Amino acid sequence: MRHPELGSVAEFAAATHVPVINGGDGPGEHPSQALLDFYTIDKEFTRLGKGLAGAHVLMTGDLKYGRTVHSLIKLLSLYAPMRITLVAPPGLEMPGHLVDLVASRGHRIEQRDSLAQGYADVDVVYTTRIQKERFTAEMSEGFSLSRDFTVDRAFLDARCGRDTLVMHPLPRDSRPEANDLDVDLNGDPRLAIFRQTDNGIPVRMAIFATLLEVDDLIEQELRPVRWFVPPRVGVDDPAL
DSSP, rough: OOOOTTTTTHHHHTTSSSSSOSSSSTTTTTTTHHHHHHHHHHEEEHHHTOTTTTTTTEEEOOOOOOOHHHHHHHHHTTTSOOOEEEEEEEOOOOOOOOOOOOOOOOOEEESOSSSSSSSSSSSEEEOOOOOOGGOHHHHEEEEEGGGGGBBOOHHHHHHTTTTEEEEOSSOOOSSGGGBBOOOOGGTTTBBBBBHHHHHHHHHHHHHHHHHTGGGGGSSSGGGGGTTOOOSSSTTTTTOO
């Protein structure tokens, strides 16, 4: 179930006896997205020979209304301590209760208001588009996002490493004035959004199989099913 109101899915689930999957409740949570995001990070880190412990994750964009980052930061907080940097425009910061939760679990949290600052050793850049559809009338009036929040090739080359992972829950706003995730990264192996999206298929299959209690009746790996695995997921995805 997907619904624009915060808490709507939990309210619906309380009135039924069948499993309910939260496909997004307004600015609240998006747990299945968090699972595929974590699966992507784990899979990419394995390919790169990196570990999650001590990793530096940078989340930027709309951290107030972007429900995917709410679920992802809670999921990441369950694992070994890491460094998490939160970069958001004024008024769109990560909710305080989530920051406090993650900090209480031993993670190092830092909040900034621009990407145009010094960053080092960033392992994951997770960016989200601005959720203007959830703004109040006062917030929408005259709101614009500067280039200081654009994740593009120049930012990665100047601030990040050659094996930094760039993620986005999609859809991204590719218009130049949106200052979201720039299209000049298309074809860059650091851009994992197409692989990230593709990972949503097995992750959500696993959710359905678990809830239907048939997970012991299906293959536990993708390759034994003998599906065709293309060299590229999207037309702009590099071959790895």
